Amino acid sequence: MPRFRHILDTMAAYKPGKAVAAPDGRSYKLSSNESPYDPLPSVVEAIAEGARQVNRYPDPGAVALTEAVAERFGVPASHVALGAGSVTVAQQLFETVGEPGVEVVYAWRSFEAYPLLADLAGVTSVRVPLDDERHDLDAMAEAINDSTRMVFVCNPNNPTGTTVRRRELEAFLDRVPEHVLVVLDEAYHEYVRDDEVPDGLTLYRDRPNVCVLRTFSKAYGLAGLRVGYVIGHEPVATAVRKTTIPFAVNHLAQVAAIASLAAEDELLERVDRVVKERTRVREALVSQGWTVPPTEANFVWLRLGERTLDFAAACAVEGVAVRPFAGEGARISIGDPEANDAFLAAAASFAK
Ligand code: PMP
16 A cells, blocks of 8 residues: 555656646646647547447457557567556566566666656666766666666656667677566657667567567657557567556557557658757757757756756746656656747746
């Protein structure tokens, strides 16, 4: 029970829908790295059609979606395991290693679910501080010992948007012992434009202890339906499947994800627009005098220290919800141009 409360306490910061509104009613939600676009008509149609069957349980093995993901990425279906959002898949990965005494290494600050999932699974978190907002892979390699069973590398990193490059990641993977599972959390992979940032799927093929975590929540715009997956070698995918609850991925999520893969070109065009806006927002912030780490994700990071909550409050007055991490900084998602302009205006007046 106490551990359950811990999760809910953390989620209390999460506000669905119109999180904040300006006095004139304007409201921009830039706090959860969601897609700013409405679902595609073809995806809505698939959901409407799927809705006719919700009196029935979904396909427990999500076979059609598993095969669609496998085909899309050119991997065997036996290497794919789905879950209700990639956070659930991450939880299942923690379950697979979860024994007292086990250590899981990850950078910090990174995705806020890692410590919660570690607590739930009863394993020990080993947090390795970021170096200049980036993963310190040398320090992470040094943190691995006989008790380590899993390492998360979040690439691009949430909330800083920073990346690890192919050569440094390969050198790191060469140092990780085989008994340690490396999870490349690539929730924001589709937004990467830096050629030196590897696609984890090219790294997992020759490495049985490496797997890649991806989601339909961000670039594919299905955050509300909860579907994500891991691609890893058969023992990893099988272990994840063994920890799933029956019917974890619901029918509407399955059909919407299949329709999204079929409409991928349209969705990736939207991702391109977000990437263009990311460049515009970052450049505007830099010209306002802010220090903004280079970002390859659909958000920017401002290290504000003690000013973080004041900054979030100032944005809220302008109707812009951002994601503050008290005492550290704020993460601001890239939205549509109007939302981004509202945020830039709030940032400009705060800087003055
Ligand atoms: N990994 C990272 C790095 C994330 O930022 C998120 C969402 N914030 C997730 C995983 C989980 O996403 P979802 O459960 O919606 O797939």
